[in-house]
Amino acid sequence: xxxxxxxxxxxxxxxxxxxxxxxxxxxxxxxxxxxxxxxxxxxxxxxxxxxxxxxxxxxxxxxxxxxxxxxxxxxxxxxxxxxxxxxxxxxxxxxxxxxxxxxxxxxxxxxxxxxxxxxxxxxxxxxxxxxxxxxxxxxxxxxxxxxxxxxxxxxxxxxxxxxxxxxxxxxxxxxxxxxxxxxxxxxxxxxxxxxxxxxxxxxxxxxxxxxxxxxxxxxxxxxxxxxxxxxxxxxxxxxxxxxxxxxxxxxxxxxxxxxxxxxxxxxxxxxxxxxxxxxxxxxxxxxxxxxxxxxxxxxxxxxxxxxxxxxxxxxxxxxxxxxxxxxxxxxxxxxxxxxxxxxxxxxxxxxxxxxxxxxxxxxxxxxxxxxxxxxxxxxxxxxxxxxxxxxxxxxxxxxxxxxxxxxxxxxxxxxxxxxxxxxxxxxxxxxxxxxxxxxxxxxxxxxxxxxxxxxxxxxxxxxxxxx
Amino acid sequence: xxxxxxxxxxxxxxxxxxxxxxxxxxxxxxxxxxxxxxxxxxxxxxxxxxxxxxxxxxxxxxxxxxxxxxxxxxxxxxxxxxxxxxxxxxxxxxxxxxxxxxxxxxxxxxxxxxxxxxxxxxxxxxxxxxxxxxxxxxxxxxxxxxxxxxxxxxxxxxxxxxxxxxxxxxxxxxxx
Numbered sequence: 001x002x003x004x005x006x007x008x009x010x011x012x013x014x015x016x017x018x019x020x021x022x023x024x025x026x027x028x029x030x031x032x033x034x035x036x037x038x039x040x041x042x043x044x045x046x047x048x049x050x051x052x053x054x055x056x057x058x059x060x061x062x063x064x065x066x067x068x069x070x071x072x073x074x075x076x077x078x079x080x081x082x083x084x085x086x087x088x089x090x091x092x093x094x095x096x097x098x099x100x101x102x103x104x105x106x107x108x109x110x111x112x113x114x115x116x117x118x119x120x121x122x123x124x125x126x127x128x129x130x131x132x133x134x135x136x137x138x139x140x141x142x143x144x145x146x147x148x149x150x151x152x153x154x155x156x157x158x159x160x161x162x163x164x165x166x167x168x169x170x171x172x173x174x175x176x177x178x179x180x181x182x183x184x185x186x187x188x189x190x191x192x193x194x195x196x197x198x199x200x201x202x203x204x205x206x207x208x209x210x211x212x213x214x215x216x217x218x219x220x221x222x223x224x225x226x227x228x229x230x231x232x233x234x235x236x237x238x239x240x241x242x243x244x245x246x247x248x249x250x251x252x253x254x255x256x257x258x259x260x261x262x263x264x265x266x267x268x269x270x271x272x273x274x275x276x277x278x279x280x281x282x283x284x285x286x287x288x289x290x291x292x293x294x295x296x297x298x299x300x301x302x303x304x305x306x307x308x309x310x311x312x313x314x315x316x317x318x319x320x321x322x323x324x325x326x327x328x329x330x331x332x333x334x335x336x337x338x339x340x341x342x343x344x345x346x347x348x349x350x351x352x353x354x355x356x357x358x359x360x361x362x363x364x365x366x367x368x369x370x371x372x373x374x375x376x377x378x379x380x381x382x383x384x385x386x387x388x389x390x391x392x393x394x395x396x397x398x399x400x401x402x403x404x405x406x407x408x409x410x411x412x413x414x415x416x417x418x419x420x421x422x423x424x425x426x427x428x429x430x431x432x433x434x435x436x437x438x439x440x441x442x443x444x445x446x447x448x449x450x451x452x453x454x455x456x457x458x459x460x461x462x463x464x465x466x467x
Numbered sequence: 468x469x470x471x472x473x474x475x476x477x478x479x480x481x482x483x484x485x486x487x488x489x490x491x492x493x494x495x496x497x498x499x500x501x502x503x504x505x506x507x508x509x510x511x512x513x514x515x516x517x518x519x520x521x522x523x524x525x526x527x528x529x530x531x532x533x534x535x536x537x538x539x540x541x542x543x544x545x546x547x548x549x550x551x552x553x554x555x556x557x558x559x560x561x562x563x564x565x566x567x568x569x570x571x572x573x574x575x576x577x578x579x580x581x582x583x584x585x586x587x588x589x590x591x592x593x594x595x596x597x598x599x600x601x602x603x604x605x606x607x608x609x610x611x612x613x614x615x616x617x618x619x620x621x622x623x624x625x626x627x628x629x630x631x632x633x634x635x636x637x638x639x640x641x642x643x
Contacts, residue, residue, distance in 0.1 A: 019506065019607035144541075150550060156542045157554045157564040165571040173578045180582060183591075184605070188506070191602035206586060207597035210604050212516055214589050215508040220521040221585045225578060228531075232574045239567055439507040 011450035012106055015288040019442050026434040026441070027189050029284045034431065037283055042427045048420015055413035056131055064134045066410045072403035073393045077411040078132045080385040081418060084268070085125035086167065086240055087261075087381060090233055091269025092118025093174055096181075097229035100222070105448055106297050108440040109290045112185075112433075113280060114273045115178040120425040121272070122171045124418045129163075131414075159242035166239040173232060177225045180218070183208050185438045237265040244388065251331035251392035254319070260312035264381060267305035267351070270298050271377035276426065278371045280435055289436045296364045302377065303358040309384075310352035331392060339404055340391040343383045350380025474642050475501065476626055477600050477612040478635030483509045486609040489633035490515045493611065498629060504600065504610040523588075527581040534576025538569040598643040608637075615640070 017025070034042070059066055069076055092114040099107035130139050142164050144154045154161050187208035190201035208214070241261035244252040274295065281290040320332035336344050354376050357363045364370070395402050429435075446452050480486045483505065490512065493500055503516060513520075542565045546552070551559045586592060604610050613626050630638045 023506075023606045144545075153545045153550055155552075155554060156546065156568060157557070157561055159567075162567040162571075165568045169571040169575040172575060176578055176582045180585070184507075188605040191599070191605045202596055203594040206591040206593055207595035208591065208605075209597050209599050210504040210506060210610075211589075212503040212505065212509075212512055213518055214591075215505065216513050216518055217521045217523055217585055217589060219508050220523045221581055224524045224527045224581060228527075228574045228577055231570075235567070235570060242567075443507040443510075 009448070010291075010293040011452075012109060012291065012293065012448035013289060013441060013445055014291055014450045016451040017288065017445065017449060019445070022441055022445070023188055023192070023438060025286070025288070026436050026438045027185075027192055030189060030431060030434065031192070035283070038427065038431070041423070045420050045423035045427055048417050049424045050417075050420070051413050052417025052421050055410050055417055056127070058410055059131050059414070060136055062410075064132070066408060068405055068408050068411065070403055070405070072396060072401045073390055073405040075132075075393065076390045076405050077386075077407050077415060078128045080382065080389050081415050082125050082128035082132075083240060083261075083385045083389075084382050085121045085128070085418065085422075087237065087265035087268040087385075088272045088378075089118045089121035089125060089170070089174075089269065090237060090262075090265035091273045092116070092121075093170075093177075093229050093233040094266055094269065095273070096177065097226040097233065100226040101230060104297075105444050106294050108437055108444050109294050110273060110277055110298075110436075111440070112178075112181065112437045113276060113430075113435045114269075115174060115181070116426065116429045116433075116435075117273060117276055118174050118269075119171070119178060120422050120429075121269075122167065122174065123425065124422050126167055126171065127418070128414075159239065159246050162239045163243055166236045170232060170236045173225070173229055177222075177229060180221060180225070181437060181440075182433055184210065184218070185434050188438050189434065234262055237262045249331075249392060249396075250325075250327040251335060252388070254316065256312055256315055256319070260309065260316075263305045263308040263312065264351075264384060267302060267309055268377060268381035270302050270305070271374040271381070274298055274302075274370055274374040275378065278367060278374070280430065284430065284435060286436060289441060292365050292367070295367065295370055296361075299358045299364040299370060299373075302373070303355055303364075306351055306355035306377070313348065313352065327397065330395070334395045335387060335391050338391060338395060340387065340394065343387050343391065347380055347383040347387050350376045351384060354380075472642055473501075474615045474618075474640065475600060475612050476615045476618075476623065476638070476640050477610050478630035478633075479601060479603070479608040479610050479637040479639070480634065481608070481636050483512075483609055485634045486611070487511055487515055489611060489629075489635070492633050493629060496625075496629060498613065498626065501612045501614040504604045504612065506605050506607060506609070509609070523581060523585060526584050527577045530580030530584075531573045531577035533580075534573040535569055537576070538572035539565055542568065600641050600643065601639070611635075 013022075015021075067076075067078070069078075092111075095107050095114040096111040099111075130136060133139055142154065142161065144156075145151075182204075183206055186201050186205035187210065190198055190205050193201055238258040238261065241257035245254060245257040247253060277290050277298075278295070281287050317332055317336070320328045323329070354373060357369065357373070390405055394404060478489075480489060486503070486505070486509065490500070490503060494515065494517070500516070503512065505512070543560060546561070547559050553559070554561070557564075590597065599605075600610055600612060601608060611630075615623060615626070618626075627638060
């Protein structure tokens with residue numbers, strides 16, 4: 001085991017931890033009474049959630065007329081929010097699945113929280129198409145079940161239906177993956193607890209014992225689920241992009257959409273992971289587990305995907321001009337210089353220009369810069385979806401139906417409220433489960449803990465060489 | 468459960484490398500290990516312990532194949548037999564359009580099937596209580612357990628001397 005210790009790589013676990021200290025550091029946040037900062041954050045989040053519930057109820061009661069959608073602009077903030085949240089939901093599976101397959105050990109510090117974030121983001125995303133249906137009580141029509149209308153089946157050739165399958169599969173698989181990873185850690189919390197708390201965690205841990213055979217199966221399961229989740233995560237945003245790309249709307253009907261959407265999803269997801277991690281490590285004092293090295297690694301992914309997205313924006317413009325097709329050319333002229341020019345500027349500056357700061361190592365390792373950058377990117381990626389959806393629809397083939405869209409208070413409330421829903425779920429999660437995967441951190445301690453692989457170890461080795 | 472009470476003699480180790488050496492020693496001494504419990508997956512333990520490779524991934528492949536067939540055959544049946552409809556002038560049996568849903572259901576069936584199989588073969592379920600030997604096994608102790616229901620005094624002595632020779636930090640008994 002000691003053969004794979006690298007003295008060159010930065011340690012992933014600082015502070016000379018023992019196995020017991022890891023358990024103590026990671027489980028104790030669930031055992032302490034909540035701190036004042038947690039209570040304040042929770043109250044704010046729950047207020048947002050209340051706003052969300054109110055606006056959803058209002059939408060269902062009043063109908064979609066309470067939004068500013070019109071015959072020209074049939075999709076706007078609702079679908080923008082949907083795509084934005086689904087995109088955010090991509091980072092968790094990317095970190096936990098793709099980085100597992102690539103054997104990137106730094107994922108262990110952040111995978112648990114990122115997977116939780118994925119699940120909560122998909123919960124937020126899934127609601128927007130449902131409430132957009134207007135008649136929510138008929139939502140089960142989207143599933144192919146034997147019914148008394150023929151049976152009349154759904155249209156399996158429609159990208160909107162593919163989306164139903166993609167999002168629900170993605171949610172289910174992410175949930176199973178996340179929970180299976182949590183089971184051994186729930187057992188750790190169970191074995192530290194007494195009384196009712198022990199009973200609750202005993203229920204949640206499914207009777208985990210830590211038997212060697214169970215660990216072997218658990219690893220096999222994790223690896224295969226990671227292998228399945230990798231093409232899945234790419235397929236989900238590809239299918240989301242098909243919602244647009246298979247239409248005949250100029251500005252949507254482009255073959256670049258799938259890779260462009262997937263890169264954008266990873267980009268926005270990592271930004272949200274950073275926003276959450278920077279706050280979580282500070283509040284729960286996890287700086288030894290979520291290190292500057294972790295933040296730097298994520299910033300590198302952000303720089304790469306942000307640049308891919310930038311190349312995609314420019315390719316779109318070039319291909320629109322090169323196609324010689326006037327409707328396509330107009331759509332992109334309108335996107336950049338039309339009535340919504342300000343959202344295009346917001347998108348370009350937040351997504352493409354500002355991440356270029358991360359070419360500098362100093363910037364990548366600055367928590368302050370990273371935190372603000374992550375917020376910028378979240379905003380920029382929201383603008384990107386708004387640019388694609390609303391500005392494209394606002395100027396269609398018929399100048400007589402051109403229109404402009406301004407959100408109503410209900411739509412604004414739904415968006416802000418969905419952030420409340422997301423943060424409420426996340427804050428509950430950090431109280432209930434260890435935010436960093438306890439067992440997985442222990443398993444990398446000897447190859448990536450600073451007492452084995454860091455400065456101390458280097459000194460010890462140098463010392464040993466003298467003798 | 469009362470019929471399956473087991474007397475267990477177990478030793479706790481502080482480090483996984485000591486544990487692996489101890490397991491090797493136990494195998495050489497022909498001691499029959501009931502189970503080994505660890506706080507995290509210890510790599511290199513399975514071959515020493517003589518565990519066969521898990522067949523869970525084979526089950527996963529079968530579940531996935533069932534998902535593929537279910538999705539593809541169902542959509543084909545609906546659009547060619549049960550209720551054929553022309554969409555956009557394309558053939559009834561428009562195979563490329565079936566690929567996304569076929570893929571999604573393959574992944575869904577494989578994942579759900581494997582997770583259910585995993586908990587079933589491990590004997591785990593929501594709310595199930597399986598007695599554990601020591602609370603520190605999920606924290607920082609590595610445990611080798613021997614079943615000692617009908618063990619003679621000389622065999623127990625042999626096990627105890629094995630534990631002290633192999634570096635166990637604690638040796639305890641428990642009935643589970």
